[in-house]
Amino acid sequence: MEKSTRRPQPSSSLRSGRTLNNQVEADLDRAVERVYRLYGGDLSAFFRAAVHDQVQLRQSGKENRDDCALSAGR
Amino acid sequence: MIVPNPNFRPNPSRAVYIQGLIDDPMLDRLTPTIIGLQSASRDPITVYIDSRGGQVTSAEAILRLLTASNQDSASPCRLITVVTGRALSSAADLLSSGDYAVAYPESTIFYHGVRQTLATPVTVEFGSALTERLKISNDQSAMALARKTEWRFMFRFVMMTPEFTTLRQTTNRPSLTPLDSFIELISQNLSWYANELVKRARERHGRYHKLLDGALAAAYKNKVLLKPQQRPAQVESAIIKKIIDFEVRAHKNEPDWSFRTGGLARLNDDYFLLNEYISSSQSDHFKKLCKRWGPFALTPQETEGIMALPDDAAREEARLEKARRYFQPVWAFLVALCHALQEGEENYLTALDAYWLGLIDEVIGFPELKSMRLLSEFHPDPPNDMPPETAAA
Helix, strand or coil, X not given: CCCCCCCCCCCCCCCCCCCCCHHHHHHHHHHHHHHHHHHCCXXXXXXXXXXXXXXXXXXXXXXXXXXXXXXXXX | CECCCHHHCCCHHHEEEEECCECHHHHHHHHHHXXXXXXXXXXXXXXXXXXXXXXXXXXXXXXXXXXXXXXXXXXXXXXXXXXXXXXXXXXXXXXXXXXXXXXXXXXXXXXXXXXXXXXXXXXXXXXXXXXXXXXXXXXXXXXXXXXXXXXXXXXXXXXXHHHHHHHHHHCCCCCCCHHHHHHHHHHCCCCHHHHHHHHHHHHHHHXXXXXXXXXHHHHHHCCHXXXXXXXXXHHHHHHHHHHHHHHHHHXXXXXXXXXXXXXXXXXXXXXXXXXXXXXXXXXXXXXXXXXXXXXXXXXXXXXXXXXXXXXXXXXXXXXXXXXXXXXXXXXXXXXXXXXXXXXXXXXXXXXXXXXXXXXCCEECCCCXXXXXXXXXXXXXXXXXXXXXXXXXX
């Protein structure tokens, strides 16, 4: 691994925390409230449903690609 | 239903590429593109990374440019960072600086301490000063990494909380703390290298734990930290005295231990940690974090107790206080982990390691991993037995 030439006294930008984007944070707060309202705070149940949906989406995408490949004679 | 949210999705049509050595020529090359993207809109910018690192000053300049505001003081463009192959050294710092950080599955991520390449002969005085500067710089870099990753790390912790009870039951260890449960559960998913890293972090955290329990508790007990009329130097002085007492007690069985032979450096470390601990735990970021995730971390009994309180303000205060008790130890462990990442030369992490350690948000191709994107994008169908007006709320 090559030697880095990182200076011993870097300035502040890589040091600071993340800058919160108000719009994104408000969206996330709403998402968290939605989980709490619909699942009573049961994150496992929420993510089980979400992952299930996502896996299904991926499979349907794969099937679509397979269909395209078939129709293209591959 | 999954509704894609561009705030969590890499977008090659609004992207810059960090490929190869990070240096001033790279900064020169990227500057027009970054400015062009920011002028076109304030939508997220994706930063694709495949780099062995390079000059930290150039990496910082790129990051400063990427997070710049404009003449109307608009918020910085949201940054989505994506490692496609390697994110080593300062490229790893860039990756973790993303508001949302993604990794391709076979990526390698590597953090290390600050290094200095010298072209001139070194005197004792210069060597000592350099050692001190490098150490301070490492401490600061570790704290910076902790601040950048605390949201991800706490999210990981909260996501694991439902599994703590099962772990305690199956291993017959009912007194396992939430933090220990969390570390044990993530360790099951880590590579050998990452587990070695966690071991080092645990050792360091053990010392933090004693220090925070000892010196900080004593400072709070004497109300040292609660007197607003005091000058900062008075508060600092009181904390330093508590640390000195703590270290003397901690080394009572070591006759040769002294402040002159290493103890003073430890005092410096302790002070740095306590200072960060106090300021972080009182920061708005930390309060927001406790507010958002607190309800998921609390036990049903704790929630019931809070709900029994007479008014909203009291409930809010109690919720924050209870949540703080869960999240502060986790935060202290994260700091220990970030320090461990700055030590040694063996901190090579896989994409999955980086995910479980909260250094990135998502690994492409692993839909089963819980992510902030999924939280934002998944809109569940309301349960069938929910009244229509609630379901529509």
